[in-house]
Amino acid sequence: MVRLWAAGLIIAAAAMAAEAPPSSVTFNKSVLPILQDKCQTCHRPGQVAPMSLLTYQDARPWAKAIKAAVETRKMPPWNADPAYGHFLNDRSLNQSQIDTLVTWVDSGAAEGDAADAPPPKQWPTGGWEVQPDIVIDGPEFDVPASGVIDWFWVAIPGAMFTKDTWITSIQFQPVDDAVVHHIGIAFVPHTADVKYNEPIWQRVERDADLITIPGQKESFETLRNAIGGGFQDTYVPGHTISDYRRYNAARFIPANTDVYLNLHYTPNGKPIRTHVRVGFTIAKEPPQRQVVMVTVGGPTDRDHFRIPANNADYAAPPGDATFARDVEIFSLMPHMHVRGKAMTFTLTYTDGKTETVLNVPRYDFNWQLQYDTSIKVAKGTKLRVEAHYDNSAGNRYNPNPNRDVFYGEQTWEEMESGYVFVLVDDPNFDPRHPDLVEKATRVQAAR
Numbered sequence: 142m143v144r145l146w147a148a149g150l151i152i153a154a155a156a157m158a159a160e161a162p163p164s165s166v167t168f169n170k171s172v173l174p175i176l177q178d179k180c181q182t183c184h185r186p187g188q189v190a191p192m193s194l195l196t197y198q199d200a201r202p203w204a205k206a207i208k209a210a211v212e213t214r215k216m217p218p219w220n221a222d223p224a225y226g227h228f229l230n231d232r233s234l235n236q237s238q239i240d241t242l243v244t245w246v247d248s249g250a251a252e253g254d255a256a257d258a259p260p261p262k263q264w265p266t267g268g269w270e271v272q273p274d275i276v277i278d279g280p281e282f283d284v285p286a287s288g289v290i291d292w293f294w295v296a297i298p299g300a301m302f303t304k305d306t307w308i309t310s311i312q313f314q315p316v317d318d319a320v321v322h323h324i325g326i327a328f329v330p331h332t333a334d335v336k337y338n339e340p341i342w343q344r345v346e347r348d349a350d351l352i353t354i355p356g357q358k359e360s361f362e363t364l365r366n367a368i369g370g371g372f373q374d375t376y377v378p379g380h381t382i383s384d385y386r387r388y389n390a391a392r393f394i395p396a397n398t399d400v401y402l403n404l405h406y407t408p409n410g411k412p413i414r415t416h417v418r419v420g421f422t423i424a425k426e427p428p429q430r431q432v433v434m435v436t437v438g439g440p441t442d443r444d445h446f447r448i449p450a451n452n453a454d455y456a457a458p459p460g461d462a463t464f465a466r467d468v469e470i471f472s473l474m475p476h477m478h479v480r481g482k483a484m485t486f487t488l489t490y491t492d493g494k495t496e497t498v499l500n501v502p503r504y505d506f507n508w509q510l511q512y513d514t515s516i517k518v519a520k521g522t523k524l525r526v527e528a529h530y531d532n533s534a535g536n537r538y539n540p541n542p543n544r545d546v547f548y549g550e551q552t553w554e555e556m557e558s559g560y561v562f563v564l565v566d567d568p569n570f571d572p573r574h575p576d577l578v579e580k581a582t583r584v585q586a587a588r
Contacts, residue, residue: 155499163264166245167253168197176200177262179217182232187268189318191414192253195261197252208246211239218379218508221584222500225485229387269560270382271310271421275301277400280338281416284320284406289499292339292550296329297400307391307424310384313376317415322552324417325372325403328394330367345550350541353549355443362539371435375560376417377476379508383432383562386422388471390564407552431565435578437462437526441548446479448546448555453533457557460526462578470516472562473499475528478555479506479538480546486559487524488516506538506552511562524578526559 166172176184176194184194193199200207210216210236219233234242246252265272277297284290317322346354352570373392374383385391404417438460440446448455486499499512536540540553551577563577 146372151583152303162487166241166248167251167257168200168245169253169255169258171241171253172200172245173197175234175256175542177259177271179232179238180263181233181264182270183217185264188522201252202584204246204250206224208243211242211369214239218505219511220501220505220508220510221512222502225497225500226502226512226514227509228512228514230511236272237372264375267305268314269420270312271384271420271422273310273312274423274504275421277419277421279402279404279417279419281414282404282406284317284413284415285408286410286412287408288434289551290311290406290408291342291345292403292405293342294327294401294403294413295340296335296337297402298337301421302328302394302396302398302400304396305427306394306396307388307427308394308421309381309424309428310375310420310422311392312382312384313375314381314418314420315415315579316417317413318378319414320406320409320413321376321417322405322407323403324376324405326374326419327371327401327403328373328398329401330395331397331399337399338402350544351551352544353551353554355547371436377509380474380511383472383511385432385471388430388432390432390471391428392422392432400565405550418491429566431567431570433563433577435462435561435563437561437578439526439528443547446548446555446557448532450543450545451533453535454482455530455532457528457530458486459528460557460559462524462561464520464522464578465576466520466522466565468518468563468565470498470514470518471560471564472511472513472560474509474511474560475499475503475504476509476556476558476560477506477528477530478552479540480532480555481506481528482536483529484559485527486561487525487526487527488518491519491521511560524559526557528557532557550567568574 151371182188183190184192186193192203194203214233217232217234219231221228221231223233249315279297280295311326315324348354367397382502402417402419406415440456445458448457473486474482477484481504483500483502483504485497485501487495487497489495498514498516530546532539532542536542546555548557565577
């Protein structure tokens, strides 16, 4: 009798399961809004993601991969510790959104009623995130299959800057992003001797292991001095656009300005002829707030920046800066190379209060994100940037854990740069001579 009763329960349960309504989580009703908000910036034709997620037909073959990526929080990429800071462009998924995507996959990844779908999100044409008002093209360049390509600058005619101009966004579009380490941009007053579209080089001497030979100046430093300044914005993997429109702010470009691009290509096994594009949006009226980028980092000499071989958690000497005027920090971005592990940005306010405003505990060279925020700081506020590196075999991106690593321009060397984007509430501020911070890198023995 007991066995018959138990068997009856099993049959009844099976019948109830067969009659149970399908999950209410469908692509059109529940999943597509999340993809539009958090994923389609990258997951659409012409962008960096390997597949499109614009439609059900696009997404359905990738359902299991979507589940795995969101459960592990691998996607969408967002490396900031949520315990510190507040970010306006937070692309991470909350637990409810993760649960929705997982339930959709586990329940059969149904499409649902087309009437439940939100309207398709309208994206700019040509692969842009924001439709540009002006586009400039860098010169064609032949990237070999192998070898080392030093950084170089190239001047682009600034025909669009014949009068004072206010740029409200800058977007970089490498045609072949797999071979682009970075693109830097600088705006330089026109001179009669400028040569357009010709690379400006300084070759860097390296040893047999491709390590920069000490005692020579880095090409970036030399060429930066030659053009009168450094980067004023940059592209790195994971960061393509700086958009100032939400802040009612812009970057001032004086009349008769040329555009200089700093290009760093990295061969990836096959020769390719490529170039880069840069798009700008332009303000119709001069804004009251100006945009300036400041770089805060540690020392660059071999005596004070040396990451020991097989060290899994090297703490580099920090970079320190004191703000010389009232500003608003609106974005922060860490930059290191493949041994980069973690970076923090900490403010000490004029009243002595200390606050960590960004902590990136799992830095990823392939996703160097810009973290948009809003922090007003008074003159005299101090900023400290601290970085940790993993030069051990446990770092899967490490090309050689058995060598000490020094500061250098190439990916297998290292950098320690905290990019800080600020707003200045002064229409008469001259960005060509910003004097925004007093830098004072603390030098200490390498360890």
